[in-house]
Amino acid sequence: MNMKTDDAIVRLEDVHLSFGQTEVLRGIDLTVNRGNAVSIIGPSGSGKSTILRCINALVTPQRGRITVGGTRVDQLATESERIALRKRVGIVFQQYNLFPHLTVLDNIVLAPTRILGVARGEAEKLARELLEKVRLSEKASAYPGQLSGGQQQRVAIARALAMKPELVLFDEVTSALDPETVGEVLWVIRDLIRDGMTSILVTHEMRFAEEISDTVVFTENGRIVDDGSPEEIFHAFDNPRIRQFVGGLAGGRGMERGEGI
Numbered sequence: 001m002n003m004k005t006d007d008a009i010v011r012l013e014d015v016h017l018s019f020g021q022t023e024v025l026r027g028i029d030l031t032v033n034r035g036n037a038v039s040i041i042g043p044s045g046s047g048k049s050t051i052l053r054c055i056n057a058l059v060t061p062q063r064g065r066i067t068v069g070g071t072r073v074d075q076l077a078t079e080s081e082r083i084a085l086r087k088r089v090g091i092v093f094q095q096y097n098l099f100p101h102l103t104v105l106d107n108i109v110l111a112p113t114r115i116l117g118v119a120r121g122e123a124e125k126l127a128r129e130l131l132e133k134v135r136l137s138e139k140a141s142a143y144p145g146q147l148s149g150g151q152q153q154r155v156a157i158a159r160a161l162a163m164k165p166e167l168v169l170f171d172e173v174t175s176a177l178d179p180e181t182v183g184e185v186l187w188v189i190r191d192l193i194r195d196g197m198t199s200i201l202v203t204h205e206m207r208f209a210e211e212i213s214d215t216v217v218f219t220e221n222g223r224i225v226d227d228g229s230p231e232e233i234f235h236a237f238d239n240p241r242i243r244q245f246v247g248g249l250a251g252g253r254g255m256e257r258g259e260g261i
């Protein structure tokens, strides 16, 4: 059992964000406590990925407050402040973006040595521990092109963890994978969450979200229209929109992308 505590590590308050004329976030309030896992679900284009990008200072909202571990993310003024934040907040994307000319080990060692100034030997030791954690010890000397999509994504997760982040954001990390490699990536994430890693996940994998989340948040049209325990969101079905959305996903993979909703 994880040690769950009540202290918030992430807090979004009335966050509004537009790209040009398009209002993408329309007043998001979200609190994530240390050691918890929060899944964000909802139709395509509802703003899920944008919420993660706000937390990681990849985009800046026009209105509202975002706090990560005491830092006002919405007020970061310089790129070096944003980089400092990103050392503490890992993010894993749908596309793994590993360096193809570097071995798996070197991909993981790169950021701790270059950005944090960790000694090579120490960074390598941690990288090997992380490879064990993501069940890829035997691939340390391989190049990304020699790995399956699922294996590359697990390396990308190890790379994020090598920075020893306070929390990790997972942005649809299995959406680009072959169905047979999705499970191995989800197992790794589940292990991390069980170990107490604070995590926010945008996912279309409903069963996974149900299994691993402390809280599930449902977004639509840039708003959080419901949130609660997995039991409340997936089974109580007070909200007909969620019932329709989750029910629709049972219809096939196309529906998982939110099509036809």
Ligand SMILES: Nc1ncnc2c1ncn2[C@@H]1O[C@H](COP(=O)(O)OP(=O)(O)OP(=O)(O)O)[C@@H](O)[C@H]1O
Pocket (backbone or CB within 6 Å): 019, 022, 024, 042, 043, 044, 045, 046, 047, 048, 049, 050, 051, 202, 257, 258
């Ligand atoms: N950089 C950008 N410039 C302009 N519009 C953007 C940008 N990023 C996202 N959008 C738009 O913002 C809206 C929300 O996008 P977002 O990726 O957050 O949705 P999502 O809920 O994660 O969708 P999906 O499940 O399809 O990934 C979409 O209409 C998208 O086209």
